[in-house]
Amino acid sequence: MKVRLGNLNARGQQKGVDAQIRSDLEALARHHAVTDTILLAGDEDMVPAVEAAQAYGVRIHLWGVEPPYGTNQAERLVWESDTVEVLSAEFLRPFFSRAPQPVTVVPPVTAPSPAQVFAGRTAVPKPHVKPGQVAKLGPSRPRVEDVGEHVAQKWILTRGRDNIRDLLPGPILPTVIDTELLIEAEKELGHSLRPYPEARVWLRDGFWARVYREFDLGVGVSSK
Known part of the structure; x- marks a missing residue:
């Protein structure tokens, strides 16, 4: 070594x-x-x-x-x-820890009263969620599918049709390529898709939809 x-x-x-x-x-x-x-x-x-x-x-x-x-x-x-x-x-994570950050001492200031803090503010209504219903987080399906199609279009142009044709008939992507698709999509969206398994399915659907159109294949995509 x-x-x-x-x-x-x-x-x-x-x-x-x-x-x-x-x-x-x-x-x-x-x-x-x-x-x-x-x-x-x-x-x-x-x-x-x-x-x-x-x-x-x-x-x-x-x-x-x-x-x-x-x-x-x-x-x-x-x-x-x-x-x-x-x-x-x-x-x-178990092998790393953050170094302690220096503490900056800020001189005390007079705290404003609640009336001063909320003066002039209007209440923002909370979204209504029915009992038993969980508010859905993360990106919408149309947005994720659009990004999947955009990544497919980009790869067709930059990597060539022959390389993309090698992925057919699909719809299973090699692990390395699937990871790259996820990374490209996250870069476009600006946040992680990893907490949303269903979003990764939508991403692949959009990717294959564009690839199938490119090669005139009438193959349906998953709707799960």
Whole structure:
């Protein structure tokens, strides 16, 4: 095991580690010292080293950490790697803790009275929820399906029809592609879909609806 520490700049940021990792990866592959490499990274700068190692027959297994939403790994790096594994936040949480934040002492101020706080405000009526009915949270189905179609259209244009055709006949997506679809959708929506399993179904419905239209396939999608 070799630890690469790099250097700290004036702002306390660690620099130079990526370059050393790329150099190590290429050297190990060139000398046939490894057959498989686990790469815990997300920067697109690592792609050339991944491609160089693969040229020597080394399999690259990309690991990442589950983000709150969206993605923290470059799309091209994900696509170039041989396998992709995401470490869940639940798995990692016991091993990390937040550093205590400095407490700023604010001089006391005179608290306003309730009459001052609520003066001029109008009451906002709460949404009516019938007994036994749970207020539905999260994005609406039409919105999520629209995002699924938009991601499909984007992939057709950027990745090519041949690559998308390889996903047919569907409607099951490989795990890596399904994760990418979720990440792309979360980026467009601006929040996580992971607490809403039904939204992920709607997302896939919208994705396949667009793909089927592209290839003139009269295949229905799930309505679950």
